[in-house]
Amino acid sequence: MNETGRPQDFPLSNPRADRVRDVAKLAGRPARLKRGQFLAEGPQAVREALKLHQRRLAAGAPGVVTEVFASESCLDRFPEFEELAEGTNARLATDEVLAAMADTVNPQGIVAVCRFVDAALADVLDAGPRLLAVLCQVRDPGNAGTVLRAADSAGADAVVFTASSVDIYNPKAVRSTAGSLFHLPVVLAADPAELATACKAQGIGILAADGHGHLNLDVLQDENARRRLTGAGPDSVYDLAKPTAWFFGNEAQGLSEEELELADHRVAVPVYGAAESLNLGTAATVCLYASARSQRRAAATAGQEQAV
Amino acid sequence: MNETGRPQDFPLSNPRADRVRDVAKLAGRPARLKRGQFLAEGPQAVREALKLHQRRLAAGAPGVVTEVFASESCLDRFPEFEELAEGTNARLATDEVLAAMADTVNPQGIVAVCRFVDAALADVLDAGPRLLAVLCQVRDPGNAGTVLRAADSAGADAVVFTASSVDIYNPKAVRSTAGSLFHLPVVLAADPAELATACKAQGIGILAADGHGHLNLDVLQDENARRRLTGAGPDSVYDLAKPTAWFFGNEAQGLSEEELELADHRVAVPVYGAAESLNLGTAATVCLYASARSQRRAAATAGQEQAV
Structure with missing residues (x-):
């Protein structure tokens, strides 16, 4: 210089x-x-x-x-x-x-x-994450990057790609992250079953984003809000404020049966219009922001109570 | 045949x-x-x-x-x-x-x-829409298509593109809509000021999605939910359940000062991580789903009250 x-x-x-x-x-x-x-x-x-x-x-x-x-x-x-x-x-x-x-x-x-900037799964879990985005067999580099960026926006603690996902170091994927690749830990080639076992061992719930899921995310959010505001305590079905790993599936096929079975619940983002399905980035955004909002709200309430 | x-x-x-x-x-x-x-x-x-x-x-x-x-x-x-x-x-x-x-x-x-399948703005407004996505000077065909698909998923009544937006009939844009182009009315080359005047005349609120907005969308949602659940009535700042047109801006510059001034409020989707800003599709998804959820919740509550 x-x-x-x-x-x-x-x-x-x-x-x-x-x-x-x-x-x-x-x-x-x-x-x-x-x-x-x-x-x-x-x-x-x-x-x-x-x-x-x-x-x-x-x-x-x-x-x-x-x-x-x-x-x-x-x-x-x-x-x-x-x-x-x-x-x-x-x-x-x-x-x-x-x-x-x-x-x-x-x-x-x-x-x-x-x-390469990817992190080891063990290190990510040791840090006590509260919100993880897990991408299972995602194929399109643009989608992978977009979800990574959305996870960063929602304040996720890490993004985990399972084996046979697209290479996040692909130039198009790197571009789509708009810099987020350098903001939060990214784990590559994870095994979904091992990940699920490790999550459960440390109290991290697993939610599968699934268009056919039995739980509707908006109903779950409303029920969470109602119980919190009426002092009824955490939700009996699933408390969105607890540490959560969201599993998202392949663009065309969604999550496999094996991947779905690892989850505590299968959660559908409601489709209110005529769209057949949600784009992966759209679904991941709605799910991650729902968790982020609940977690931050719970943390704020706990802070107020401590202050009192 | x-x-x-x-x-x-x-x-x-x-x-x-x-x-x-x-x-x-x-x-x-x-x-x-x-x-x-x-x-x-x-x-x-x-x-x-x-x-x-x-x-x-x-x-x-x-x-x-x-x-x-x-x-x-x-x-x-x-x-x-x-x-x-x-x-x-x-x-x-x-x-x-x-x-x-x-x-x-x-x-x-x-x-x-x-x-061409685009509709006239007057026809869209005559139908009494409750949720509109307005894309101002959006340049990328993939983004335009993705937002159109997200708007369809969220049950928006129409998507409006202002003049100097990308051509939604561009093959890449058509592909990105994944068929949603044929699901809901799309208005092209609208004038933002005329649109705003028409919306206000029929009681449709205008929210500008703006990273520097004075209202935080999550705070607004929480306040809406608290007032609804505690019987405090509609939100004094902005009731997300009312008919709303969301304005979304250009990918790089966001909304122009003129466009921002047309809005009742400038609303920021919170960024919880280190991301500098939200991808247009991510921001539009969070905003449109927030409105859709509030509107449906209000409609369900009204339905219950009628039943009682």
């Missing part, structure tokens, strides 16, 4: 250079698995990757970002990158080089090579 | 035929606007288009589907199409021809040419 914090050397300008090709190969799963690396593209994803990188370094843990490539004009638009990228292997690159590295047509002037 | 109900003639087999090219041109906006037609691709979209077609014909209204092209193997897999397509201009086609017609690589053996 020079005095202005910018990488001093001249920009990488040859889109056919080996270094550029090596980065571009991360669009494919074999290269990702071999190197344990993936690509974050665009200012939002790279910013969140670098923030996680700096948090980890500050905590004495290994970093996340191994290389950053940015155009001059990108650094002009987003001067904060110069500080964020400090201590990483940052390099200027021409737009042509960035386009050759990225999976998107327009990476908006910046890409970062990142180490 | 012959005795088995199948189109009698031999399949269209020349992917370079004028008729095939004419259909393929509907992937482009100029051809769509010129002809007032668009393309539905795949069994789900075509099934819902044909159901709407038959409902309209039964009501003495003009139909929707002008032509159906299907492969033999598709009709084997989905025999219901032979009845559904009755009275339409149905024609067998080879997979090669279907691929040449469709925007998708794999149209799954069936495409339909449809007349």
